[in-house]
Amino acid sequence: MTTRLAPLALGVLLAAGPAAADLVFPDLSYRTGPFAAGGIPFSDGYQDYFTLMNERDGGIGGVKARVPECETAYNTEKGVECYEATKGDGALIYQPLSTGITYQLIPKVEADHIPLHTMGYGRTSAANGKVFEWVFNYPANYWDGASVVIKYLMDENGGSLEGKKITLLYHNSAYGKEPIPTLEALSKKHGFKLTLIPVDSPGQEQKSQWLQIRRERPDFVVMWGWGVMNQVAIQEAANINFPMDHFIGNWWAGAEHDVTPAGMAADGYKALNMNRVVDYPVFADIRTHVVDKGLAAGDGSNVGSVLYTRGMYAAMLAVEAAKTAQEMTGTAQIDAAMMRDGMEHLEMTAAKMEALGMPGIGPEFTVSCADHGGSGMAIVQQWNAGDRKWVPLTDFIAPDAEVIAPLIEADSAAFAAENGIAPRCD
Amino acid sequence: MTDLLYAVEVMINGLMAGVLYALVALGFVLIFKASGIFNYAQGVLALFAALTLVGLQEGQVPFAHLINAAFGTDLHYFGWQLPAVVAIVLTIGVMVLLAIAIERLILKHLVNQAPIILFMATIGLAYFLEGFGDIMWGADIKTLDVGLPQGGSAWLEQATAGWGGENFYGFFIDRLDIVATLVAAVLVISLTLFSQYSKQGRALRAVADDHQAALSVGISLRFIWVLVWSIAGIVALVAGIMWGAKSGVQFSLSLIALKALPVLMLGGFTSIPGAIVGGLIIGVGEKLFEFTVGPMIGGATENWFAYVLALVFLVFRPQGLFGERIIERV
Numbered sequence: 165m166t167t168r169l170a171p172l173a174l175g176v177l178l179a180a181g182p183a184a185a186d187l188v189f190p191d192l193s194y195r196t197g198p199f200a201a202g203g204i205p206f207s208d209g210y211q212d213y214f215t216l217m218n219e220r221d222g223g224i225g226g227v228k229a230r231v232p233e234c235e236t237a238y239n240t241e242k243g244v245e246c247y248e249a250t251k252g253d254g255a256l257i258y259q260p261l262s263t264g265i266t267y268q269l270i271p272k273v274e275a276d277h278i279p280l281h282t283m284g285y286g287r288t289s290a291a292n293g294k295v296f297e298w299v300f301n302y303p304a305n306y307w308d309g310a311s312v313v314i315k316y317l318m319d320e321n322g323g324s325l326e327g328k329k330i331t332l333l334y335h336n337s338a339y340g341k342e343p344i345p346t347l348e349a350l351s352k353k354h355g356f357k358l359t360l361i362p363v364d365s366p367g368q369e370q371k372s373q374w375l376q377i378r379r380e381r382p383d384f385v386v387m388w389g390w391g392v393m394n395q396v397a398i399q400e401a402a403n404i405n406f407p408m409d410h411f412i413g414n415w416w417a418g419a420e421h422d423v424t425p426a427g428m429a430a431d432g433y434k435a436l437n438m439n440r441v442v443d444y445p446v447f448a449d450i451r452t453h454v455v456d457k458g459l460a461a462g463d464g465s466n467v468g469s470v471l472y473t474r475g476m477y478a479a480m481l482a483v484e485a486a487k488t489a490q491e492m493t494g495t496a497q498i499d500a501a502m503m504r505d506g507m508e509h510l511e512m513t514a515a516k517m518e519a520l521g522m523p524g525i526g527p528e529f530t531v532s533c534a535d536h537g538g539s540g541m542a543i544v545q546q547w548n549a550g551d552r553k554w555v556p557l558t559d560f561i562a563p564d565a566e567v568i569a570p571l572i573e574a575d576s577a578a579f580a581a582e583n584g585i586a587p588r589c590d
Numbered sequence: 591m592t593d594l595l596y597a598v599e600v601m602i603n604g605l606m607a608g609v610l611y612a613l614v615a616l617g618f619v620l621i622f623k624a625s626g627i628f629n630y631a632q633g634v635l636a637l638f639a640a641l642t643l644v645g646l647q648e649g650q651v652p653f654a655h656l657i658n659a660a661f662g663t664d665l666h667y668f669g670w671q672l673p674a675v676v677a678i679v680l681t682i683g684v685m686v687l688l689a690i691a692i693e694r695l696i697l698k699h700l701v702n703q704a705p706i707i708l709f710m711a712t713i714g715l716a717y718f719l720e721g722f723g724d725i726m727w728g729a730d731i732k733t734l735d736v737g738l739p740q741g742g743s744a745w746l747e748q749a750t751a752g753w754g755g756e757n758f759y760g761f762f763i764d765r766l767d768i769v770a771t772l773v774a775a776v777l778v779i780s781l782t783l784f785s786q787y788s789k790q791g792r793a794l795r796a797v798a799d800d801h802q803a804a805l806s807v808g809i810s811l812r813f814i815w816v817l818v819w820s821i822a823g824i825v826a827l828v829a830g831i832m833w834g835a836k837s838g839v840q841f842s843l844s845l846i847a848l849k850a851l852p853v854l855m856l857g858g859f860t861s862i863p864g865a866i867v868g869g870l871i872i873g874v875g876e877k878l879f880e881f882t883v884g885p886m887i888g889g890a891t892e893n894w895f896a897y898v899l900a901l902v903f904l905v906f907r908p909q910g911l912f913g914e915r916i917i918e919r920v
Contacts, residue, residue, distance in 0.1 A: 196724065198842030201731045336890040362890035366842045368833065369849065371603050371764075372880040372892060378762060379596055392842040395731065399836055403741045403764055421731040425838025429740070458662070463655055465666075 185497065186230035187223070189214060189482055190250040192260040197237035198366045199391040201421050202471055204462065206261055207233070209475025211461035212454050216446075217483060219453040224486050225496040233461075238391075240264040247272065256503040257281055257482050263339035271583075273298045279504040283478050284309070284415055284438045288342055289575035291537025293508065294587040296576065300507050302481070302538030303529050304438045304563075306388075307571060309414050310343035311563035312436060312542045313386050314350045316412075325356040331382040333373060333389070333397060336362035340388045343414070345575075347386075349567050367393025374400040387413040394422040402429035408547075409434060415542065418554070419470040423547045431549035434557070436542045439477045439526050441470050441554055446521030450476075470554060477525055484520075485510045508533055527560040533589035540568070592754035599761050600881040601874055606767035608873020609774045613829040614850035615857065615865040616777070617822040622859045623798045624818040625697075627708040631716035633847025635685075635823055638723045640830030640839040642684050644732040647677035652726045674736035678827070685823030686816075693816045701811070720844060729841065734834040739765035770832045774866070777828060781821070781862060790817060798860070848893075852900035858913025867911060875899045 191210055194203030214229040223229055232253060234246035243265030247258060257279045260266055266286035273280040280299045282290065288307045290299040304312075318325055332347055334340035344360065351358040359380060361373050367389065374397075377385060385406065387397055394417045401411050409432040413422070418435020447468050455464035466472040489498045489506025498506070510531045517525055527541035541560035548555050580587060614636065621629040629635075645652060649668040657665055672680070696711050742762045751760035785791035796804040797814045805811055830839070833846050857868025876892040876899070884891045903911065 195729065196720070196841070198840070198845060200724075200729045201840055204729055360889075362888065364890045364893040366845055368837060368842055368846060369607065369892070371607055372600070372877055372884070373889075375596075375600060375603060375762065375881075378759065381759075392837050392840060395840070396837045399740065404762060405742070421838075425731060425733050427733065427735075463658065 185254065186228050187486060187498065188250075188254045188256055189229055189231050189479070190246070190253070190255050190258060191231050191233045192236050192243055192246045192250075192258060192262075192265065193233050194236050194238045194261070196235060197239070199238040202391060202416070202419065203238065203261065205419070205466040205469050205471035206475035206478075208460065208462040208466045209472035209477075210259070210479045211475075212450050212467070212472075213476045213479035213483065215454045215459050215461075216450050219457065219459065220449060224483055225490040227496045229483075236260065236262065236265065238262055238264075240268055244268050244272075251276055251278060254499070256486065256498065256500050257507075259283065259478050259482070261285070263287075263342065264337065267338055270296070270299055277504075278500045279507055281478070281482065281507070283474075283481070285339065289572045289579065291535065292572050292576035293532065293534050293536040294576070294589045295580045295585055296536060297588065298504060300531065300536040302510075302531055302536060303512070303526050304415075304540045304542055305537055306342035306414070307346040307568045308537070308540030308563040309436050309438075309542055310346040310386075311350065311540075311568055312544075312561045313412055313414070314347070314354065314356075315561055315564060316544050316558065317384055318354065325354045328356040328384070329359065329380065329382040330356050331359045331361055331377055331380070331385045333361050333363060333377070333385055333387045335367065335389050335393055336364045339390065339416075343386075343388055345571055346568060349571065350564070353567060363389070363393055363397070365393070366391055367396055370396050370400050373397075374404055374406075377401075377406065378404045383410065385411045387411065387417050389413060389417040393417075395425045398423055398430050398433055399426045401433075402426055408432035412436070412544070415474075418545060420552070420554070423549070424552070428549045430547055433547045434544055435547075435554075437470065437545050437554070437556075438542050439474050440524055440543055440556055441468070441473050441545070442524075442556075443468060444473075444522045444525065446476070449521060473525070477522070480520060480522065480525075481510070481512070484512070484516070507531060508536070537572075540565075592758045595754040595758050595761075597878070597881060600877050602761065602763060603767070604874035604877030605870055606764065606771060606873070607877060608853075608870035609767070609771045609866075610829070610832055610869075611849045611853045611872055612866045612869025613770065613774055613777075613825065613832060614846050615853040615869055616781075616862065617825040617829065618847075618850055618854055619857075619859060619862055619865045620781075620818055620822045620825065623862075624794055625708070625797075625815060626705050627712060628705070628859070629822065630709060630712040630847075631719060632822065632826060632850070633844040634716045634719045634723070635688075635826035636830040636833070636846060637839070637841060637843040638688070638719050639681060639685055639823060639827035640734065640834040640843060641723045641727040641732070643677055643681040643736075643827065643831065644734055644834075644839050645727045646680050646684075647672045647674065647736075648732075650727060655728065656725060678736070678831075681827055682824055685827060686820045689816050689819035689823055692819055693812055697815050698812060716844070720841065724841070732839040734831065734839050736831060736835075738769055738831070738835050740835065741765060743768070766832070766835055773828060773832070777825065778862060778866060790814075794818060849896070852896040854910070855897075855900035856903045856910055858910030861910070861912030864910055864912030872896045872899060 193207035211231050214231050217224055218228050236243040236246050243260050259281050263285050266282045282301045284304050288305040290296040290301050347358055413435040415436045415438050423430035454460050485506040488509050489502040490496050493502050512529050527539045529538035540563040543556050544558045545554040545556050617632045621627055649670040651665045654665050747760035793809045853868040853872050857864030876895045879895045880891050
């Protein structure tokens with residue numbers, strides 16, 4: 165009930181204002197090309213949530229949301245073109261779902277003063293709001309993810325990884341290389357041997373990599389993959405009889421389409437997730453107000469899948485930040501600067517998520533001027549091939565802040581020095 | 591001793607990978623040989639063939655998204671599950687129809703145009719087919735199940751385990767790669783027999799040698815083009831099945847064409863044996879380089895090393911290993 169009344173009350177409160185233009189949330193999606201299988205459900209979830217806001221709640225604070233879509237094909241140049249083509253339309257926030265595009269957009273959004281939200285991807289040290297004023301990466305970043313994997317493995321191994329061999333199989337790109345500094349630091353701290361094995365994009369052929377893994381017999385393989393690399397890696401792991409429950413992907417290597425091509429052979433494969441996937445009440449609302457009315461971005465078949473849920477979660481965080489901005493400024497017609505302020509004062513509590521029809525979808529966290537990274541918590545889930553379902557194995561696990569905080573500090577300080585940025589928030 | 595045995599294992603797996611590269615390269619060679627067209631769309635043909643195979647096998651309604659959006663229906667599947675063999679035969683039929691359509695709609699209108707024009711047309715065809723495949727069968731990843739075996743050969747692994755000491759875990763050879771090798775061998779033998787001993791095959795060779803001379807003795811160029819694009823479509827289907835079995839059928843399958851380019855540079859654009867030998871050399875070369883030098887320079891050498899190897903060959907034999915020597919007289 166609160167779900168429906170809160171936006172209504174805010175809408176009534178703000179309705180007395182002048183006639184409002186739409187709130188614009190551009191969607192830099194990829195529905196074509198080799199990474200489309202991941203891009204489509206994310207974009208569907210992202211767009212459907214804004215449609216739900218419009219159809220069920222009459223918009224955000226009474227103002228309709230508009231989501232202009234621009235196809236990037238996961239191509240960095242096209243992503244930048246999409247940004248340039250849509251930014252003049254009153255864009256409030258960008259979520260490009262690509263680390264490569266993110267790196268190109270960081271200097272642009274800092275100059276254009278438009279917030280960039282890279283949820284669980286992008287430049288990790290952007291978590292430091294003192295340096296990255298316009299970039300946010302809550303609720304978790306890659307270094308958090310790497311730390312959560314190691315923490316989980318330690319729990320599974322009686323609290324120690326001393327002498328164990330861990331292989332990082334990674335997409336040979338800016339994205340895939342992100343967790344390396346953290347894993348190297350954790351390797352020194354916990355005494356495990358880390359081996360790095362890159363896979364060139366797109367990763368259709370991985371025979372050499374898996375022969376190496378077969379020779380070296382690591383205790384665990386951690387994967388930072390995306391697109392076809394994930395499906396091939398899981399199949400190759402099965403081919404060499406690598407124990408699936410010792411194979412853990414990050415949150416971009418843990419969707420249904422990553423495991424289904426390998427069939428029963430993928431049973432037991434594990435992956436991180438920054439958002440728990442269960443049958444949330446909000447899905448019923450989406451089916452009623454969006455899919456059944458023929459307004460869904462896709463055909464509705466993705467509702468409830470891992471990446472659809474994550475896209476919806478990303479949209480929900482944007483909507484909640486917009487609402488926060490509206491409450492802070494007393495106007496429904498917010499601009500990008502107000503949106504940024506809203507993001508910087510965002511508080512996600514268990515009660516709020518429950519009221520939105522997504523109880524426990526993510527960890528509780530608070531964003532601040534200095535902390536743009538959130539709690540960094542993630543769960544570990546396991547694929548049950550028989551039921552074709554991801555089963556959560558753990559509750560949200562906190563990362564090792566003792567290791568990550570200095571890395572973020574050092575990397576962001578280097579960025580600040582290179583770009584002549586004076587730290588803020590003092 | 592252990593390292594040597596592992597090097598042998600890498601070499602064998604390189605040969606097998608090379609066969610898979612050669613399967614893609616074969617499609618390029620067939621079309622180039624018969625028409626002088628570098629078919630940029632060959633990778634997309636493999637994708638389209640594999641999408642069609644899975645779609646037919648699973649009884650997927652083609653253009654379901656379009657139909658549902660236009661008429662408000664909720665169609666997705668016919669409700670049948672076709673046996674793999676039937677689906678493969680039907681897919682071959684679709685590829686032949688596609689070859690006819692390509693000839694009627696594109697090639698027929700470009701007779702006597704410069705090769706670069708024909709090449710540009712195939713770029714357009716690639717983009718069209720990728721989008722057409724998407725609209726027809728959807729962009730989600732599809733599981734390909736035509737009964738191919740997956741995983742290493744347990745017998746070989748157990749029989750050879752311990753040969754080089756306790757750290758040698760036996761030879762690993764993927765059973766899918768063995769099947770791919772056998773299929774490629776059958777394909778090459780069939781193509782060779784077809785081109786040597788059948789009337790159409792001889793016509794095809796005549797066109798490959800000299801278009802105008804072939805036309806003057808009554809060979810239909812249009813028929814030959816349909817024939818050769820049909821065969822290339824069938825080869826693309828085989829490549830799509832072998833690669834799709836590893837990764838599921840998805841749009842990155844079209845990128846396997848990138849693996850064929852160094853093979854073509856090395857083996858020559860006009861030789862079927864060249865495609866096979868080139869594939870094997872690239873496969874073994876890139877895998878051995880990754881095994882020996884890769885760890886010293888951070889790995890992920892295969893993509894670029896294949897091109898470097900091809901370039902080295904180009905310096906000494908610009909026409910490729912089996913390509914026709916280019917002789918230009920003033």
